Amino acid sequence: MAMKDKPDNIFMTTLDAAASWARSNSLWPMPFATACCGIELMATASSRFDLARFGAEVMRFSPRQCDLMIVAGRVVMKMLPVLQRIWLQMPEPKWCISMGACACTGGVFDTYAVVQGVDRFIPVDLYVPGCPPRPEQLMAGIIALQDKIRHGGTLNGTEFAKRDRSNGPTPYDSDELIRIREANEKLISLN
């Protein structure tokens, strides 16, 4: 759409692109830091790595003021209802980064109390691997998320409504429950 008599200081865009551009450059993180990944998250925000270069330095400890949840660290089953509640309290549009091996998959903590990946229970937009990831990795993740927002974002957030299913690798492994029950029964019969 070319305008002939367009002055130099006016440019044309779509509302979706303008909103996504603004949102991607002012992601306010909610630091849900439960373990050592939280230390790397703090390092990312501090002067040496300086997350402010990407407009994401405003750590808010109130979910009402955030639009990016960074789950940094393992989540135990006592903490998961808290995580879900905080996620539901955040206003739209919102995104979620699962940071580190534990938040993504449970990591080495394959035990009775540790949730095997937060993507089983809340939607996750981006996974940052590592144990813990270095600040550079988290920043690469935030840049990738900015790209994602700029390329797929809409003004009304209609891209979220389409995703009505959990988008993790395997949201819920029902076979695991059956395997555990069978192992239990075998153990009881042995005793």
Add this chain to the structure above:
Amino acid sequence: MSTAEALKAKFPEDELVFSEFRDNHRVAVPATKLMPILSMLKSDCGFDMLAELTAVDYLEYEGATDRFGVVYVLLNNTSGERLILKTFVNDPSPSLPSVYSLWKSADWLEREVYDMFGITFVGHPDLRRILMPDEFTAFPLRKDYPLKGRGERHNFPIVTRADS
């Protein structure tokens, strides 16, 4: 008079099993005599601090005759003397008298042992789970509980993008 001598003077010797390992003084006592022995250790021998209270599950342990061992680590702050006292309880419904009346530190320690092993402490003022969620039903440090749980970690609602 040493602690061992004081114990031997007051309680029948065949019920107490003394042992020593790398300067640790240990004594195993019957669960029925636990309260009199502990109160005597506090009042007469000066053990004014309960440093640790924990339990061991001896299920399928070689040579073990009882299911659970409960361990009390006592400290005498005046002399620096330490004593490790052990007693045994069994299924079903293992229970012991609470030592909260002697040492206040038993409050959370007994709650932890109850949470992890299901040993009830009679007379504890507030015997609730301390680490696991209240709705948890199993006792995870028992040897017959699987490491990966019985599926408790999966029993949560799934929040999707559409409803958040």
